[in-house]
Amino acid sequence: MASKKYVSFLSLLLLLSAASQAQLGSGSYDYQDSSVVPSKRLPQHTEFMANNYPYPAKPRNQWEIGLQAGAFSISGDVRNRFPGLGAALHVRKALGYVFSLRGQLGFGTTKGLNFQPSTHWTRNSAWNTAGYAPxxxxxxxxxxxxxxxxxxxxxxxxxxxxxxxKSSFNVYAFAGLGGMIYDVKIDALNGNAPYDFSNIIAQYGGSQFQYKDRKKIRKDLKDLLDGSYETTGQTDNGQPKVFDKPFRFMGNFGAGVQFKLNKKFSLAIEDKVTITKTDLLDGQQWQENGVDISVPSYTTAPAQTRDFDTYNFLSVGINMAIGNKSVEPLWWLNPLDYAYSEVNKPRHMKLPKPVLDDADGDGITDQFDQEPNTPAGAPVDSHGVSRDTDGDGVPDYKDKELVTPTQCQPVDADGVGKCPPPACCDSLMNTIGRMTNCGIGDLPSVTFKPRSVTLSNDAKALLASAAQKIKDNPNCKIAVIGYCSSSKSEQQLSWDRVNAVISYMVDKEGINQDRFIFKYGETGGDCNTVDLRDGTGEEGPTTVPAPHPNLRRGR
Known part of the structure; x- marks a missing residue:
């Protein structure tokens, strides 16, 4: 029978655990929500939000009220007849994630009955006044x-x-102090006369009562007793009273399991043991010396028991969390939630600002700076190279004539050009004649891979060498010529290659774009080759729109 009770109890626990798991939520409250922080902890919350303090403020958490009901029993000198009924009402408040305080008001009622007779009832004032014969x-x-x-x-x-x-259930333990009042009644009289127990005593062995007969004896006693409990039980002399009932201080302890049903309600199974400083919860403080459960002796003198009575309350309770602008009671929250959420996905973590080296302070980090020693304050392009707006070979931070016309170049060390003074036509023609034959000599041809518009490393090396010659001959104009135009795609490919060469000379080598003549789609040359030659005296645009931009190839 006992095993069935244990199986039923375990089955109930498993059922409650499964139901609460279904209600289990994930995550916790928002640690940045100031509405759940009490005013006295708002300074800490402000410091936390400003990243000046690493710990979030403890939130305001809800109160819990609960109602319990269950089996109530007394452990004393008289056997408990069967568990009675108990009930309790409590209010609980968390002081932290581990510790909370609970105030509890409880009530219990139960009955007791010995299946063995006693003869030394004369020492008990309640029985002594009932009129039994010595x-x-x-x-x-x-x-x-x-x-x-x-x-x-x-x-x-x-x-x-x-x-x-977090978990759907909590295992908890508790201990406390308080006070109790009790009211003990004894069924000593059948109406106004003492009971006659002689038939029961004779039936079950006279001077010996067997433990195996206890159920039969109790049944016969239950039939005999009228259940009026008319006689007030014995109390200690001088014992204080509250509401005209004996009062005693007491202590209790116990443990329980709480199952979360949702954010508001939970179910608890709990067992509480209460220790009192009285031996009269069962109305009896005397026992027979040498009494054996199966073979009692009625000839020895009675002795007062030295232990105090205790009572037990095994209950099932329903709890409800109450409170506005508050989080759940803290015993339902995992205090590690904040740390784990920050480690997994930083939302509030203060990250250091990345610092990249820039030795010359031009705003271009050393990793991408092609001229790492630019003087302070010198304007640079996106590659960290000093700007030369007019392409005269003198960087802008040294150039005293920021825009020098091409005809006024070369320039001196300060970037100032020497423009020819107005003169007669002969002088102008002589000048034109000199410009027609600039003496730059042969310039290289650049070869591309088929269908490609990207300059190879060898091509860039040729252009770098040619750029130096072009810079050394500032009076020369350079014609850049691409070939083939039998189709739209060939025309666009020729244009792209010429544009790639001119862009490299302007962006990478710093030569003014006005010095180039843009020619594409010419005949008489290799389609995969772009020629550079002296174009002084020729006429032609420095830039040309793409003929078929929708056919352009990426560089």
């Missing part, structure tokens, strides 16, 4: 009502979890 045997019994009030400290550790956000 030497008569009686069966001790009682009905007790108990009211108690206690303050308990509750400890729970099951909410601190390292491998999941």
């Amino acid at each position: 030497g008569a045997q009686v069966f001790y019994n009682y009905k007790t009502n108990i009211y108690d009030l206690s303050l308990q400290g509750v400890v729970t550790l099951s909410n601190i979890r390292f491998h999941k956000s």
Whole structure:
């Protein structure tokens, strides 16, 4: 029978655990939400939000109220007949994630009945006034009502979890102190006369009562007793009273399991043991010396028991969380949630600002700076190279004549050109004649891979060499010529290659674009070759729109 009770109890626990798992949520409250932070902790919250303090403020959490009901029993000198009924009402508040305080008001009622008779009832004032004959045997019994009030400290550790956000149940333990009042009644009279127990005593062995007969004896006693409990039980002399009932200080302890149903409600199974400083919860403080359960002796003198009575309350309760602008009671929250959320996905973490080296302070990091020693304040392009707006070979930060016309170049060390003074036509023609034959000599041809418009490393090396000659002969104009135009794609490919060469000379070598003549789609040359030649005296545009831009190839 006992095994069935244990199986039923375990089945109930598993069912509650499964139901609560279905309600289990993930995550926790928003640590940046100031509405759940009490005013006295707002300074800490402000420091936390400003990244000046690493710990979030403890939030305002809800109160819990609960109602419990279950089996109530007394452990004393008289056997508990069967578990009575108990109930309790409590209010609980978390002081932290582990510790909380609980105030509890409880009530319990139960009955007791011995299946063995006793003869030394004369020392008990309640039985002594009932009018039994000297030497008569009686069966001790009682009905007790108990009211108690206690303050308990509750400890729970099951909410601190390292491998999941939070749990659907809590295992907790508690201990507390308080006070109790009790009211004990004895069924000593059948109406106004003492009971006659002689038939029961004779039936079950006279001077010996066997333990195996206890159920039959109790049944016969139940049929005999009228259940009126008319006699007030014995109390200690001088014992204080509250509401005209004996009062005693007491302590209690116990443990329980709480199952979360949703954010508001939870279910708890709990067992509480209360230790009192009285031996009269069952109305009896005397026992027979040498009494054996199966073979009692009625000839020895009675002795006062040295232990105090205790009572037990095994209950099932329903709890509700209450409170506005508050998080759940803290014993349902995992205090590691914030740390784990920041490690996994930083939302509030203060990250250091990346610092990249820039030795010359021109705004271009050393990793991409092609001229790492630019003087302070010198304007540079996106590659960190000093700008030369007019392409006269003198960087802008040294150039005293920022825009020097091409005809006024070459320039001196300060970037100032020498323009020819107005003169007669002969002088102008002579000048034109000199410009027609600039003496730059042969310039290289650049070869591209078929269908490609990208300059190879060899081509860039040729252009770098040619660029130096072009810079050394500032009076020369350079014609850049691409070939083939039998189709639109060939025309566009020729244009792209000429544009690639001129762009490289302007962007990379710093030569003014006005010095180039843009020619593409010419005949008489290799389609994969772009020629550079002296174009002084020729006429032609420096830039030309793409003929078929929709056919352009990426560089």
